[in-house]
Amino acid sequence: MRAVLQRVSHASVSVGGQVIGRTGPGLMILVCAMRGDTGEQADKLAAKVAKLRIFADEAGRMNRSLLDTGGSALVISQFTLAADTARGNRPGFSTAAAPEDGERLYEHFARCLSGQGVAVETGKFGADMQVDLCNDGPVTIWMEV
Known part of the structure; x- marks a missing residue:
């Protein structure tokens, strides 16, 4: 599974306004499920995200996790993270999981992250979504498990 994490002061996702x-x-x-991904990878990614130390401590160093800060998460499916741009000018998405697998693993990841003790809200799988956020830092991290 692949994920892009953005540390935010706030974020929201809308469908149809x-x-x-x-x-x-x-x-x-x-988050994007790749072809061949399993629930085990979603579990590992959720555990890593919950404990990733990318929030400031009292000295201003990135030394605290989402769990340490009591922060929450907005989880949004994004199959375009599977984009292959190696050839030509149009990305290919053949490495993304099939839609039914992608949805199952996306929902599994969100449940696992919630199970780690993080308050989680989600977007809608497969929908045309509009995302509004204020990136804090900015801190943006790409992960793959």
Whole structure:
């Protein structure tokens, strides 16, 4: 699985003009299941995200995790993280999981992250979504497990 984490002061996701998910201080996470991914990878990614030390401590150093800060997460599916741009000018997405697998693993990841003790809201799998966020730092991290 692949994910892009953005440390945010706030973020929201809308479908059809209606906000369906939001977070305050914490993370906005774009997640993509790749062909061949399993629930085990979603579990590992969720555990790593919850414990990743990218929030400032009292000295201003990135030394605290989402769990340490009590922050929340907005999890949004984004199959375009599977883009292959090696050839030509149009990205290919053949390495992304099939839609039914992608949805299952996306939802599994969100449940696992919640199970780690993080308050989680989500977007809507497969929908045309609009994301609004204020990147804090900015801190943006790409992960793959």
